[in-house]
Amino acid sequence: MSPRPYRMERRREATDQNRDRILAAARELLASKEPSARFSLEEVAHRAGVARMTVYYQFGSLVGLLQGLCDSLAMAGGMSHLADAFRQPDALDAMDRFVAVFMDFWHSDRPVMRALGALAVLNPEVAAVLDERYDWRRKGVRMLLERVAQQTGRPTPKRMKEAADLLYLLTSFSTYDTLAVPGRSHAVVIRLVQRLARQILS
Amino acid sequence: MSPRPYRMERRREATDQNRDRILAAARELLASKEPSARFSLEEVAHRAGVARMTVYYQFGSLVGLLQGLCDSLAMAGGMSHLADAFRQPDALDAMDRFVAVFMDFWHSDRPVMRALGALAVLNPEVAAVLDERYDWRRKGVRMLLERVAQQTGRPTPKRMKEAADLLYLLTSFSTYDTLAVPGRSHAVVIRLVQRLARQILS
DNA sequence: TATTTGGTTGTACATTATGTACAACTTGGC
């Protein structure tokens, strides 16, 4: 028999709220530096005020939870503005916006980004999740450089590859994490990286 | 009673050999990408052909093992050449050598470097070990820039801080790991980073 | 040769984590 056309709005709401609390707990735990708060499914559940089994029911596994976390971060981190960058008529303006979007993204939940990157290095499954979700950056860099090349006269392929790798490096979390230090505001970091990006193309 | 003046050369040799085999097994395991080869004390011992208790006896704990691994990597990765860099009479030559030493270091056992960095992010104890051992880079950058500033006329403090952070970024593992891709030789990576470092100072 | 000592090994145990299975329960939706 076919599934009945349930509405279930209130239930949806309740379970979504649970999901959100679980994700929030996971964020908190990943961001927390105290060694007492080790990141584990058990602790996430406890912090979310939910049974361990609920986390399994909602996300399937620890990797599933991280997958949900990635999506949640992309939503909250302003990755939706990425399309705006490419709508800029001028290629260099587009690059500036591109840089800014990623700096904002890394800034939005910095300790979690750091932890996720580390988990990805150590766990191939997590790496696959991140690669899939952060592939936008690779593609974006390529597209941007294509536009810049067309606008300013195409450079040699070798220089293109070099510029692509450098722009990829500049927009990486590691770059943001190294340059965003106490005493240098977020806005200044963005302008600094934008300046470096333009230097690369000259 | 005071300890007797033991010689024990042959025993030393034997145990040192054991230590080396354990460290080698740890390196292999950390470098191995197959998910079957999870990094654990148990697996390290098994690969080294040694009982688990021996690893504990020699290194105390997993963190102790990683500590030993760091020291071993520094020895094998040519960090001893760091002093040579600072013996260069010209400041910019010194910087070139400085860059080359670190690129060689990151290159020497790349997958292990990658894994160690990730472990450090997730484990404060490991982070302390790495910070202690890799502080040379922070200090080195500062010293280099002091020399460059004296040689070329001292720039503003703000630019100094910026240059220091950028040079720190350029000599990081992350930079090496991003730029050393198939099709770009190690030597080319070094020259590329050296060129970027000089650009920073202009 | 006999003994001491440093290093190795095995066993047992406590603790913590992931993950699966399954039954019981709760509550919104029909």
Place this chain on the structure above:
DNA sequence: GCCAAGTTGTACATAATGTACAACCAAATA
């Protein structure tokens, strides 16, 4: 009132770290 989605608790299997302790081995020493 009934159904089903979602939640919870219990039990269990597996694997990892870490500690304690006793047994053992072989080199070094007296």
